Amino acid sequence: xxxxxxxxxxxxxxxxxxxxxxxxxxxxxxxxxxxxxxxxxxxxxxxxxxxxxxxxxxxxxxxxxxxxxxxxxxxxxxxxxxxxxxxxxxxxxxxxxxxxxxxxxxxxxxxxxxxxxxxxxxxxxxxxxxxxxxxxxxxxxxxxxxxxxxxxxxxxxxxxxxxxxxxxxxxxxxxxxxxxxxxxxxxxxxxxxxxxxxxxxxxxxxxxxxxxxxxxxxxxxxxxxxxxxxxxxxxxxxxxxxxxxxxxxxxxxxxxxxxxxxxxxxxxxxxxxxxxxxxxxxxxxxxxxxxxxxxxxxxxxxxxxxxxxxxxxxxxxxxxxxxxxxxxxxxxxxxxxxxxxxxxxxxxxxxxxxxxxxxxxxxxxxxxxxxxxxxxxxxxxxxxxxxxxxxxxxxxxxxxxxxxxxxxxxx
Amino acid sequence: xxxxxxxxxxxxxxxxxxxxxxxxxxxxxxxxxxxxxxxxxxxxxxxxxxxxxxxxxxxxxxxxxxxxxxxxxxxxxxxxxxxxxxxxxxxxxxxxxxxxxxxxxxxxxxxxxxxxxxxxxxxxxxxxxxxxxxxxxxxxxxxxxxxxxxxxxxxxxxxxxxxxxxxxxxxxxxxxxxxxxxxxxxxxxxxxxxxxxxxxxxxxxxxxxxxxxxxxxxxxxxxxxxxxxxxxxxxxxxxxxxxxxxxxxxxxxxxxxxxxxxxxxxxxxxxxxxxxxxxxxxxxxxxxxxxxxxxxxxxxxxxxxxxxxxxxxxxxxxxxxxxxxxxxxxxxxxxxxxxxxxxxxxxxxxxxxxxxxxxxxxx
Numbered sequence: 040x041x042x043x044x045x046x047x048x049x050x051x052x053x054x055x056x057x058x059x060x061x062x063x064x065x066x067x068x069x070x071x072x073x074x075x076x077x078x079x080x081x082x083x084x085x086x087x088x089x090x091x092x093x094x095x096x097x098x099x100x101x102x103x104x105x106x107x108x109x110x111x112x113x114x115x116x117x118x119x120x121x122x123x124x125x126x127x128x129x130x131x132x133x134x135x136x137x138x139x140x141x142x143x144x145x146x147x148x149x150x151x152x153x154x155x156x157x158x159x160x161x162x163x164x165x166x167x168x169x170x171x172x173x174x175x176x177x178x179x180x181x182x183x184x185x186x187x188x189x190x191x192x193x194x195x196x197x198x199x200x201x202x203x204x205x206x207x208x209x210x211x212x213x214x215x216x217x218x219x220x221x222x223x224x225x226x227x228x229x230x231x232x233x234x235x236x237x238x239x240x241x242x243x244x245x246x247x248x249x250x251x252x253x254x255x256x257x258x259x260x261x262x263x264x265x266x267x268x269x270x271x272x273x274x275x276x277x278x279x280x281x282x283x284x285x286x287x288x289x290x291x292x293x294x295x296x297x298x299x300x301x302x303x304x305x306x307x308x309x310x311x312x313x314x315x316x317x318x319x320x321x322x323x324x325x326x327x328x329x330x331x332x333x334x335x336x337x338x339x340x341x342x343x344x345x346x347x348x349x350x351x352x353x354x355x356x357x358x359x360x361x362x363x364x365x366x367x368x369x370x371x372x373x374x375x376x377x378x379x380x381x382x383x384x385x386x387x388x389x390x391x392x393x394x395x396x397x398x399x400x401x402x403x404x405x406x407x408x409x410x411x412x413x414x415x416x417x418x419x420x421x422x423x424x425x426x427x428x429x430x431x432x433x434x435x436x437x438x439x440x441x442x443x444x445x446x447x448x449x450x
Numbered sequence: 451x452x453x454x455x456x457x458x459x460x461x462x463x464x465x466x467x468x469x470x471x472x473x474x475x476x477x478x479x480x481x482x483x484x485x486x487x488x489x490x491x492x493x494x495x496x497x498x499x500x501x502x503x504x505x506x507x508x509x510x511x512x513x514x515x516x517x518x519x520x521x522x523x524x525x526x527x528x529x530x531x532x533x534x535x536x537x538x539x540x541x542x543x544x545x546x547x548x549x550x551x552x553x554x555x556x557x558x559x560x561x562x563x564x565x566x567x568x569x570x571x572x573x574x575x576x577x578x579x580x581x582x583x584x585x586x587x588x589x590x591x592x593x594x595x596x597x598x599x600x601x602x603x604x605x606x607x608x609x610x611x612x613x614x615x616x617x618x619x620x621x622x623x624x625x626x627x628x629x630x631x632x633x634x635x636x637x638x639x640x641x642x643x644x645x646x647x648x649x650x651x652x653x654x655x656x657x658x659x660x661x662x663x664x665x666x667x668x669x670x671x672x673x674x675x676x677x678x679x680x681x682x683x684x685x686x687x688x689x690x691x692x693x694x695x696x697x698x699x700x701x702x703x704x705x706x707x708x709x710x711x712x713x714x715x716x717x718x719x720x721x722x723x724x725x726x727x728x729x730x731x732x733x734x735x736x737x738x739x740x741x742x743x744x745x746x747x748x749x750x751x752x753x754x755x756x757x758x759x760x761x762x763x764x765x766x767x768x769x770x771x772x773x774x775x776x777x778x779x780x781x782x783x784x785x786x787x788x789x790x791x792x793x794x795x796x797x798x799x800x801x802x803x804x805x806x807x808x809x810x811x812x813x
Contacts, residue, residue: 126575239456243478243794321569322641329463330567330798413641415569417795418478420644 043205043371044390049098056094060084099198102208106197110357110396111350114403115159118353121404122411131155166346174339178235185232186340186347192224193351196358201275203371203391215263215273218362222317225355226252229326232348233336244335247418248326254425255316255323261433262310266303266366268440279370297369302443306436307367309429314359316421319352321410325418360402364395368402371395453481456794460489464798466563467808471785471801475794483789483797485782490812498772503529503603503742506769511597513774514810516559517753518597519552519588521810524750526601527682528759529769532746533603535738541605542683543728547618548591548600549683550717550724554625555584556753557714560805564707565635567802568645573635580628583621590617605735615725622718629715636707646704650788650800653701660784663777664755666804668693669709671700676751688723690716703796703803710805741767754778754805776810 045051064081071077083089116131123130134153136145173179199214199221201207211217226248233245270278278298285293286300294300299307316323327335337348364370373394416424459470468489474482494513498506510525511518523545530537537545558581565573585595590611592600600607636642652662657670667674675692677685693712695705743765749758755777764770781804788800 122572126572127579128575239454243456243475247478324569325795328569328795330569331458331464331795333463411572412635413570413639414565414645415795416641416644417793419793 042390043203044392045203046205048101048206048208049094052097052101053090053094056090056097059097060090060093098208102197103194105202106194106354106357110399111354112156112159114357114400115350115353116154116156117400117404118407119158120155121407125408125411131158133158133161163343163346163350166343169342171342171344172339174236174238176237177339178237181231181235182339183344185228185235186344188228188231189225190347190351192221192228193354193358195221195224196355199275200358200361201365201371202361202395204276204279206392210276213273215275215278215366218275218358219260219263222355222358222362223252223256229336232340233326236336236339238339240332240334240338241336244326244328244332244338247328248336250418251316251323251325251421251425254422255313255429258309258425258429258433259313259317261430262306262313262436263366265306265433265436265440266298268437268444269298269301269303275365275370279365279372282369283372292374295369295372295374297367299367302439302448303367303436305432305439307363309433309436310366311363312424313429314363315406315409316425318355318359318406320356320406322413322416323421324415325421328415330415356403356406357399360399360406361395363402364398368398370398452476458797459486464567464801465808466806467811469806469808469811471797473789473794473797478793478795480789480792480794480797483786485785487779487782488812490808492813494813495772495774499769502767503533503738503763503769506772507601507603508597508599511599512809513776513813514556514752514754514807515596516807516809517552517556519548519592519600520556520750520752521757522599523549523601524748524752524757524759525761525772526603527748527750528746528761529603529742530738530746531748532744532761532763533738533742534744535604535736537605537683538733538736539684540609540729540732541734541736543724544606544610544734545601545683546685546688546724547610547721547728548588548606550721551584551588551591551618553717553753554714555581555588557710557717558584560710560753561632564802564805567798568642570635570642573632576628576632576635580625583625587614587618587621590614602735602738604738605733607735609734618721618725622721626715626718629711632711636711643704645795645799646707646803647702648699649703649792649796650803651699651702652784652788656784656787657701660787661780662755662784663780664752665693665709665713666706666755666781669695669701669705671695676749676756680749682748682750684724684727687727688720690720690723692716703799706803741765749775752777752810754807754810755781757810774810774813776813778805778807778811779813782806782811 064084067077067081067084071081120130132151132153132155134150135157136143136148136153137150138144173182196218198208199211199217229248230245233241233248267273270281272278282295282297284296286296287294319326327337329335332338337345340348371391371394373389373391453474453476456473456475457470458473459465460468465471470486470489472484472486473480494509498509501509506525507522510522513521558577562574562577562581565571565577588598589595591614592598592607652670654670654672657667658672663674671694673692673694678692693709693716695709699705742763745760745762747760749756756775757777758775760773761769762771785801785804789797792800
């Protein structure tokens with residue numbers, strides 16, 4: 040039995056929005072004692088369409104904060120700590136006692152023997168304070184639009200990506216297609232950024248992004264087609280619901296009916312490799328190969344624009360890991376869903392959200408370990424991997440999935 | 451189809467130092483390349499004419515900060531030949547130990563630059579970690595981690611410190627274990643093979659014609675090692691095998707990598723042998739004359755190739771003329787040949803594997 044911590048994000052946010060509007064309305068009504076027309080403003084604020092519209096804003100803000108302040112920061116921190124350990128060093132160690140204001144500026148506490156979780160926040164603040172340069176000959180409008188396009192398309196993934204059966208912004212009919220479409224928008228932003236900066240390095244980087252787009256995008260979609268043979272649905276909620284049953288019951292524990300265990304194993308491998316190229320992790324990060332192209336397509340960005348295009352790579356990693364977890368690893372299903380009652384509401388001890396982010400973060404760590412232990416491939420090699428290996432394998436995965444669907448074999 | 455020129459340098463992550471590799475690309479394919487050197491030219495040969503013989507050792511240390519001992523040793527060797535000074539036996543053995551320690555440290559620095567060129571930053575940190583072992587040994591021996599000012603005309607600055615042999619053996623045993631661990635990262639990595647094999651091919655004939663020396667020449671399958679062919683110090687009494695690429699496809703980046711990698715093992719072996727064969731005690735330094743006349747010429751197997759010093763004295767206490775032949779300066783002439791026809795991303799793979807050191811290249 041599943042139990043999300045947040046059964047309905049929209050309803051929860053509506054309560055929150057109502058509370059905010061009530062507080063605002065008290066102020067407006069107080070003003071209305073002096074200026075009577077303000078009473079109409081209070082009535083308009085309290086009306087249903089306005090509350091609904093404001094609730095959407097609150098829902099999206101909650102998801103944005105959840106994605107960036109919780110997931111982005113944590114995964115960045117996990118990566119920096121983990122690859123430091125791979126390289127036999129401690130990694131970031133700045134502790135909270137190094138903050139320069141009360142109550143943290145304690146001189147008697149070690150400032151650099153902590154966990155370093157706030158290092159990324161400090162880096163972000165530093166980038167915000169830096170000057171934002173635009174090259175003289177750059178196409179200024181496109182140059183400034185590209186980071187917005189990349190950031191916006193990445194955040195669009197999170198509109199449709201659910202974190203549990205209740206924690207999502209909106210439930211679209213074909214949300215899997217929407218997620219994949221939002222994923223593949225970013226390379227256009229990369230090409231735009233690379234071309235508009237009027238720099239040879241960024242141009243080569245942008246062209247590489249455009250060239251490799253097809254090489255991993257097609258096998259990824261083909262794997263989803265293979266998956267549809269098993270699930271019969273493009274709705275991620277439906278796909279997760281189908282995986283929420285035991286495949287083999289071994290008494291004490293049961294092997295769950297994840298799509299991974301069955302005819303989809305080949306599709307899982309191809310999808311994961313293609314997803315690694317999609318997130319531009321190191322074996323496939325040819326658009327920003329810093330060894331030969333300085334910083335690739337991000338060379339000319341500075342300040343927070345650079346921070347945006349740089350940091351959103353981790354957000355794409357979170358989204359990619361979440362998608363793999365949903366499609367192949369059972370999503371937010373978990374073995375323990377004991378609940379206890381608080382005022383008549385069943386609160387889960389280990390909610391769905393926890394099972395899900397556990398999978399997402401662990402999967403991200405797998406990507407981190409892989410990307411810090413292999414060199415980068417060349418652009419012609421990534422095309423070869425894509426067209427000569429991944430596409431045939433994904434076609435084979437379709438064949439296997441179709442045959443399995445025919446004989447009724449599946450998880 | 452006309453391509454366009456890309457400057458890879460003078461300030462670029464690919465150039466480990468201050469030089470410029472102009473690359474003309476058509477799409478991703480390199481159709482022409484032109485190395486531009488001289489950004490770091492300090493006029494070494496001229497500066498050395500106004501300093502006394504012994505004080506020049508400090509200068510020659512700075513020729514290549516990664517491999518300073520081998521360079522100052524080559525200068526001392528040439529000056530000794532000019533003066534006719536004989537180095538005591540123990541001094542020669544200490545030189546062998548110091549040179550090989552420096553060679554391993556230099557090769558580890560090369561590996562630390564080569565791996566991140568290919569996108570493998572873990573290799574950087576691992577190599578620098580092990581390099582500290584050898585820099586510590588050099589520090590115990592000479593008092594400085596880098597730019598040691600250790601060789602003297604007529605010997606070395608000081609004797610081996612107490613217990614140095616045991617320290618060497620312990621560090622080398624640890625290092626050889628770590629070298630086995632490295633093979634997971636390089637030899638067994640499919641992506642590493644993809645990036646290095648068949649890239650930057652340089653045939654034996656071309657390599658000889660362009661004056662390429664050292665591990666880069668041995669990677670092309672030519673068995674040339676001056677420690678064997680023209681032994682100096684006590685290398686003729688040491689038993690070792692020059693690392694020559696014997697497999698198929700000679701002269702690519704992978705062959706150069708393998709030759710350098712195996713040379714680290716061989717150098718460790720030479721150090722152990724030298725510590726065993728060294729006389730237990732004795733003089734390590736003989737007194738050179740203050741003024742000298744004549745000409746001396748010495749070539750040594752530097753970490754990067756054949757280092758040559760030609761010193762001419764006119765009876766004064768400083769050289770009349772010095773000529774330095776640096777191996778990478780000559781190897782650099784062959785890089786357009788190696789680069790043409792490869793992909794843009796191979797520039798780092800090729801130039802990383804030939805181990806550029808700008809200090810000695812520009813002199």
